[in-house]
Amino acid sequence: MPSSDDSSGELTSGTRRAAAQPPRASGPPEAGPDPVHQQSQEALHEAEEAVVAGGIGARFRALLGLDSPDFSWTKVLAKQGILLAFVIAMVGFSLASDRFLSFDNFSSVLRQSSIIGIMALGVTIVVISGNLDLSVGSMLSFATILVVDLHDKIGPAPAMAVALVAALACGAINGTLVGVLRLNSLIVTLGMLSAIQGFTLIYSGGQNADITNQSDTWFAFFGRGEIAGIAVPILLFLGLAIILEWVLHGTTFGRRIFAIGSKASAAEYSGINRVKTVFFSYLISAFCVWCAAVVMGSRVMGSQNTVGKGYELLVLAAIIVGGASLLGGSGKISKTVIGVLLLGFIQNGLLLLGFSYWTQWLVTWVVIIVAVWLDVGARRGRLLSPYA
Amino acid sequence: MLSQPTSKLARTVVRAVAGLLPAALVATAVAQEDEVITIGITQNNVGIDSYQTTYEQAFIEAANNNPEVEAIVLDAQGDVEKQINQMRDLIQQDVDAIIIWPTQGKAVVPVVRQAERAGIPVIVTNSQIAEEGQQFIASFSGPDNITQGIYSAEIMCDRFTEMGIEDEAVIVQIAGMPGYTTAIERAQGFEERLPEVCPNVELIETQPGDWNREKSQTVMETFLTKYDDIDGVYSGDDNMGVGALNAAKAAGRADEIIFVGATNFAVGYEAMGRGEYWGSIYQSPVEDARNALRTAVAVVKGEDVPKSNYFDTPKITQENMDQYTKPVF
Numbered sequence: 001m002p003s004s005d006d007s008s009g010e011l012t013s014g015t016r017r018a019a020a021q022p023p024r025a026s027g028p029p030e031a032g033p034d035p036v037h038q039q040s041q042e043a044l045h046e047a048e049e050a051v052v053a054g055g056i057g058a059r060f061r062a063l064l065g066l067d068s069p070d071f072s073w074t075k076v077l078a079k080q081g082i083l084l085a086f087v088i089a090m091v092g093f094s095l096a097s098d099r100f101l102s103f104d105n106f107s108s109v110l111r112q113s114s115i116i117g118i119m120a121l122g123v124t125i126v127v128i129s130g131n132l133d134l135s136v137g138s139m140l141s142f143a144t145i146l147v148v149d150l151h152d153k154i155g156p157a158p159a160m161a162v163a164l165v166a167a168l169a170c171g172a173i174n175g176t177l178v179g180v181l182r183l184n185s186l187i188v189t190l191g192m193l194s195a196i197q198g199f200t201l202i203y204s205g206g207q208n209a210d211i212t213n214q215s216d217t218w219f220a221f222f223g224r225g226e227i228a229g230i231a232v233p234i235l236l237f238l239g240l241a242i243i244l245e246w247v248l249h250g251t252t253f254g255r256r257i258f259a260i261g262s263k264a265s266a267a268e269y270s271g272i273n274r275v276k277t278v279f280f281s282y283l284i285s286a287f288c289v290w291c292a293a294v295v296m297g298s299r300v301m302g303s304q305n306t307v308g309k310g311y312e313l314l315v316l317a318a319i320i321v322g323g324a325s326l327l328g329g330s331g332k333i334s335k336t337v338i339g340v341l342l343l344g345f346i347q348n349g350l351l352l353l354g355f356s357y358w359t360q361w362l363v364t365w366v367v368i369i370v371a372v373w374l375d376v377g378a379r380r381g382r383l384l385s386p387y388a
Numbered sequence: 389m390l391s392q393p394t395s396k397l398a399r400t401v402v403r404a405v406a407g408l409l410p411a412a413l414v415a416t417a418v419a420q421e422d423e424v425i426t427i428g429i430t431q432n433n434v435g436i437d438s439y440q441t442t443y444e445q446a447f448i449e450a451a452n453n454n455p456e457v458e459a460i461v462l463d464a465q466g467d468v469e470k471q472i473n474q475m476r477d478l479i480q481q482d483v484d485a486i487i488i489w490p491t492q493g494k495a496v497v498p499v500v501r502q503a504e505r506a507g508i509p510v511i512v513t514n515s516q517i518a519e520e521g522q523q524f525i526a527s528f529s530g531p532d533n534i535t536q537g538i539y540s541a542e543i544m545c546d547r548f549t550e551m552g553i554e555d556e557a558v559i560v561q562i563a564g565m566p567g568y569t570t571a572i573e574r575a576q577g578f579e580e581r582l583p584e585v586c587p588n589v590e591l592i593e594t595q596p597g598d599w600n601r602e603k604s605q606t607v608m609e610t611f612l613t614k615y616d617d618i619d620g621v622y623s624g625d626d627n628m629g630v631g632a633l634n635a636a637k638a639a640g641r642a643d644e645i646i647f648v649g650a651t652n653f654a655v656g657y658e659a660m661g662r663g664e665y666w667g668s669i670y671q672s673p674v675e676d677a678r679n680a681l682r683t684a685v686a687v688v689k690g691e692d693v694p695k696s697n698y699f700d701t702p703k704i705t706q707e708n709m710d711q712y713t714k715p716v717f
Contacts, residue, residue, distance in 0.1 A: 097614075099613050099614050102613070104613060105613045108609045108610075108613060112606045112609065115602075201435040201436070202435075205435075205441060206434065206435035206436065206437060206438055206440065206441030207438040207441065207717065208437070208438050208627070208653075208654075208655070208717065210654070210655050210658075212658075224638065296602060299602070299605070299634075300601050300602050300605065300631065300634065301634065302601060302630070302655060304437065304600065304601065304627065305435070305436065305437065306436060306437075307600065307601075307602060348610055351595060351607065351610040351614075352610060352613065352614050354593060354614075356595075357566055357595060357596050358566070
């Protein structure tokens with residue numbers, strides 16, 4: 001296998017700079033981006049240029065892609081639908097409840113969403129690389145139980161270290177099975193979801209864990225602390241989002257993730273080390289779960305064996321709402337963040353308005369289905385037809 | 389804090405394997421010492437929480453301490469299908485009685501009926517099965533969730549009366565997992581009793597906390613945003629109650645709120661000791677397990693057993709907590 005650096009850079013930057021420079025003739029044809037993707041990238045690039053050229057009006061037109069030669073409202077909806085939905089939901093809730101639009105409420109929703117959010121960041125990277133990670137729910141339970149249980153036994157810092165090692169070990173198993181052995185990621189991580197849950201129960205013997213002295217531990221900082229009036233979980237969430245956004249779009253590793261997710265065989269022919277890239281994507285996911293576990297343990301100051309049960313689906317929901325394709329190759333950290341916030345604010349808004357829980361389930365379902373519909377609609381170029 | 393899982397697990401596995409032995413083998417064993425009562429139990433989901441884990445340990449211990457009893461201990465791991473198969477296995481082995489902790493109140497009714505047809509008395513433990521299955525069971529052994537809800541309402545009302553705010557207090561409720569019988573009954577008992585004892589206390593909103601402390605904390609944070617005045621929080625168990633307490637402490641409003649739960653957990657007991665949490669209902673998994681075994685033995689011996697054989701779940705508050713040991717879960 002040839003050294004991957006040059007060719008992968010060429011391949012993926014080709015995707016990103018398609019409009020600025022023609023694809024190099026020397027690049028392998030099958031390694032190039034698929035035409036639809038390329039087209040949308042071109043439109044995006046033109047939009048970016050328009051932003052640079054004009055003021056707010058141009059910025060808005062660029063955001064919606066109004067100047068694009070193949071403009072259609074379907075595309076606008078599909079591309080920025082999540083943002084529109086977010087704005088509509090926020091305006092609606094603000095009008096309906098006078099409690100909604102307040103610093104305290106926003107801060108509390110952001111804090112509540114940060115656990116799901118931090119996990120969703122890591123899983124977004126796995127999803128972009130064309131795989132799934134359903135094991136994050138159990139991994140969260142495991143890491144949280146570990147960090148909380150060991151907190152009183154060996155101290156906060158060693159407890160966090162042990163939990164980190166355990167989480168990364170889970171990630172490494174996922175990475176090995178999916179990356180090296182090339183097993184189907186859905187099956188592997190679904191299995192790991194059960195296996196890690198079982199292991200958590202064996203470790204804890206079914207008992208809940210609690211931190212005895214809650215007021216005197218610096219561990220409280222991660223879930224309950226504040227820096228300059230902003231809760232630490234929010235800062236961790238946004239900080240990680242910025243770092244991972246940079247990893248995805250500013251590093252070779254990030255470009256390889258996109259390349260593998262777009263067309264794994266093509267990426268490999270062009271010399272990308274698929275094994276290594278997939279393995280690291282699962283390590284990143286596990287690392288994010290560990291961060292979430294530290295926030296969770298610190299926020300609750302205790303842990304149930306099944307505390308993360310069902311979180312894998314909430315995480316996946318946020319990512320889908322954020323528009324990442326489950327088939328891989330596309331997705332944005334920033335949109336996942338909006339997806340997480342949208343679901344968080346919807347839950348909060350419905351609670352504030354006094355709707356019962358089944359309404360929340362129903363609305364969440366509708367939001368997810370509409371998000372998927374818009375996504376598919378964008379690929380087909382039309383919303384109300386099963387054909388492209 | 390944590391038990392020794394390996395030995396417990398090993399024992400469970402051994403017993404589970406024993407439970408799978410061919411029926412003929414067990415039948416021979418029973419024939420040889422016919423004074424032994426064979427009781428099979430299929431539990432809901434051991435290990436999912438401390439309560440069920442302690443229940444199993446207590447049950448095995450109680451069975452070991454009773455020379456008349458040979459127990460076959462099985463666990464359905466929360467899986468209805470698995471529980472139905474375990475019931476069929478136990479019927480096949482022709483045990484003297486079957487104790488079932490239903491994974492799902494409705495789905496197990498047909499197989500309970502099958503056991504009754506085969507002449508094996510069925511004792512339901514901890515959580516009730518559906519109404520249509522009642523005719524097929526010998527007895528129900530467990531806590532009375534409705535009584536627990538009623539007691540919680542009384543604890544709450546008594547406390548408001550002591551504080552002199554029984555005519556103006558407003559409270560919120562954080563209920564258990566929607567659709568779960570325990571959650572429904574605890575809410576029902578509370579909601580029915582409260583207007584009887586404290587007619588002017590208003591329950592302004594109920595939302596589920598899914599038995600999850602983090603979820604409950606999130607729900608309470610929203611309640612605190614929504615309502616400027618909350619005097620009491622009733623939660624389906626102390627785990628959720630402590631989640632609500634966490635939220636109120638973070639908002640600096642814990643001092644003005646009375647927290648009452650429907651089952652006392654160790655975290656709730658400790659919070660009561662710190663004076664942050666007012667009261668709850670003392671439900672012992674050990675007593676739950678022993679009561680189930682006692683009921684089953686009594687049924688096999690043909691004694692007169694009430695259809696609902698509840699064990700006692702007393703009120704516990706900051707005032708009388710020294711009479712009770714800290715819950716194991």
